[in-house]
Amino acid sequence: MAFDGLFIHSLLTDLSDQLLEGRLSKIYQPFNSDLVLVFRKNRKNQQLLISANPEYPRLYLTKESFSNPDVAPLFVMVLRKYLEGSVLKGISQVGLSRIVNFSFSNRNELGDEMDLVLSVELMGRHSNVILYDAGSGKIIDLLKRINPDENRARLLLPKATYELPPLTPGINGFTLTETEFDQLQKKYPEASDLAKEMDGLDGDDRKELTGYLKDDYSYESFKTFYSHFSRPKAYVLLTPKHKRRIYTYLPYHLDMTLESSDSDLNKALDDFYSYQANRDWVKQRSQQVERVVKNETKKLSKKLKKLEAQLDSAENSEDLRISGELLTAYLNQVKPGMEKIDLPNYYEENRPMTIKLDPALSPQRNAQKYFKRYKKMRDSIKHVTEQIEITESTLHYLDSVQTEIDNAEPEDVEAIKEELIAQGYLKQEQKRRRRPKLTEKSLHKFKLNSGKTVLVGKNNLQNDWLTLKKADKNYYWFHVKNIPGSHCILEDTHPTESDIQEAAEIAAYFSKAKNSAHVPVDYIQVKRIKKPNGAKPGFVIYTGQKSIEVTPEAEEIMAKKA
Incomplete structure (x- = not known):
């Protein structure tokens, strides 16, 4: 179930209680399509995430912590000017559409009261966030400015008059009376036809409503279905293809399996979108890094092929020596001006060998x-x-950087950039943040069932620091065998078999083989780890290791994260 009209209706019943009359204290835009509004109410801060992401537009209260750009984007500066310090007076949905209006009251520079609306349109690739003056209807600014030739339905630029997007009219099930229902029942004897006329429903909702009405085509059954959206809870279900979907009610007529439920809809949404949003935020922040890694990998792969071809030619160059020997042995048969000659090859039972000649050169x-x-x-x-x-070593290093990106959280990308700057793959920024000091807080930390700690590096610089400086020499070091991955340290000198199994699973998860089964993981005491002179970050050598095969399970591993 996406953020359709009924889902939004459910969510707003919860949001209104928590945000109305709250004061907007902070506004951030940590990522291109995402805004974070921090409201202060009853001595508590509430973070509202608003995302105009074209793939999964959404809004909900979040506990996620965000690191923000050094320079605020233009839209955020406008929002701060007009909305920071204002009071949220209303939250309303336009009918049962995917448009939510946040109404604010504030005062301008002259002290006059202003009524402003922040309109959030959660409409797929047309999603947007628009600030306009409620009195004049004029747009002040918007997250995505759209050129007139890209959208002829309405003008989406500052100073234009705000207009609603074209909406498909439908019947509002929340306001439908029993008399109106009886009339519609006569008009649409098939339950599925009536469901198609209802507003704010996506495909799954229509199937579920149809199921309710097929069981009992009555106004009471109809109202039972709609009553779910006034008492929202969260239900996460799996489709037959193991795709996760979230609903504000428990559907009975869809072929799905219940995975989990939660009485707190916002918390469930935060958990549901955390992984996908994380990957999207990492992707936005790491575009420059990934582009450099891919371009360098492409160039080096071509270079490696040429070098291997060159080596193959060099190792199979005996024909050149034999040609020279045969020409010297049969010099009297070689005449000036010849372009080729067939001579008996005494290395192969005098079989004739054709030798090309330069006619401009003498036989000698x-x-x-x-x-x-x-x-x-x-x-x-x-x-x-x-x-x-x-070349192979550099390709292996770049592969390890790509693995770091694949396993990174948004705040880890800056450290990966620093690593590539140090290695000369990225140019030094003129104005950049001071490199953060490496501490245990910058690492992933896990607690095993035995209570012992496992520390995991997030990038190659952290890997070196963790293994070569931080870890006790008698602790145990884990790493996937011959595959890029993080260095993992089990802080124990006498680990049990269970400890080794769990630590190896963590090492396998933070590697390129995280989605594989039967992953071989090496483990050895830290004192046996050596770093060759001039080796790239993260590269070490060791001997005398033991190995174990494991299959990493994401949910089990992340449940141990401290």
């Missing part, structure tokens, strides 16, 4: 040319082999 010079090419190819083997090793 042609033979010398083959010997020089052979020597050059043989001499290049060592250099090419070294270059292949360097």
Whole structure:
């Protein structure tokens, strides 16, 4: 169930109690499509997340902590000017559409009272957040400015008059009387036809309402269905294809399995969207990093293919030496001006071998040319082999950076950028934040069933610091075998088999193999770990390790996070 009209109706019954008459104290825009409004009410702060993300537009109260840009975007500066310090006087839904209006009361520079509306339109790729003056109806500013040639239905620019988007009219089930229902029942003898006429329902809601009416085509059954949306709870269900969906009621007529339920709808929404939103926020912040990693990986992959082809040619260059020897042995048969000659190859039972010649060179010079090419190819083997090793090592490093991004949280991206700046892949910013000091707080921390602690690095700089400086030399180090991943330290000198199993599962989860089964994980005491001189961040060597195969389960592992 998406944020359709009925879902929003349910949510607003909960939001109104918690936010109305609250004072808007802070406004942030941590990501391109997301706003965070902090309301102060009854000595408590409430964070309202508003997202105009085209894939999953939404709004709800969140406990998520956000790090914000050094420079506020223009829209946030406008919102702060007009709304910061104002009181929320009303929250209303436009009919049963996916439009929510937040009405504020504030005073301008002259002290005159102003009524302002922040209109949140949760409409897929057309989602937007628009601030306008309730008195004049003029748009002050909006999250997404739309050029007139992109949207001819209405003008979405500052100073334009705010107009509602084109809405499909339907019947409001909350205000429908029994008499009106009886008339509609005669008009639509099929329950599914009546369900199609109702406003604010998505496909799943229509199926569920149809199911209710097929069981009992009566006004009482109809009102029973709608009553669910006045007493909202949260139910997370799994489809037959194991996709998670969230509802404000428990559907009985849909082919789904109940996964969990919660009486707090906002908390359930925060949990439901946390992973997907996290990945989206990481993606927004890491675009520059991912672009650099992908471009460098692409260039190095091409270089590696060329080097391997060059090495193959060098290692199979014996034909050049043989050609030179045969020309020298049968020099009297080689005439000036010849372009090729067939000579008996005494290395292969005198079978004829065709040798190409440069007609501009003498027979002796042609033979010398083959010997020089052979020597050059043989001499290049060592250099090419070294270059292949360097290229493979760099590709492995970039692969580890990509794994860091895949496992990152939004606040981790800056540390990954710092790492790439230090390695010369990104340019130093003229004005940038001071590099945060590495502490235990910057790491992932897990508590095993035994109560022991496992620390996990989030990037290669943290991996080096954790393994080579922070960890006790007698603690145990875990890492997936021959696959990019985080360094994990089990803070114990005599771990049990159960401790080793759990720590290995954590190491497997924070690696490129997080979605795989039977992942091999090496473990060894920290004192056996060495870092070669000049090695890239995160790269270490070790001997004498033991290994264990595990299958990481995300829910079990994240439940242990401290």
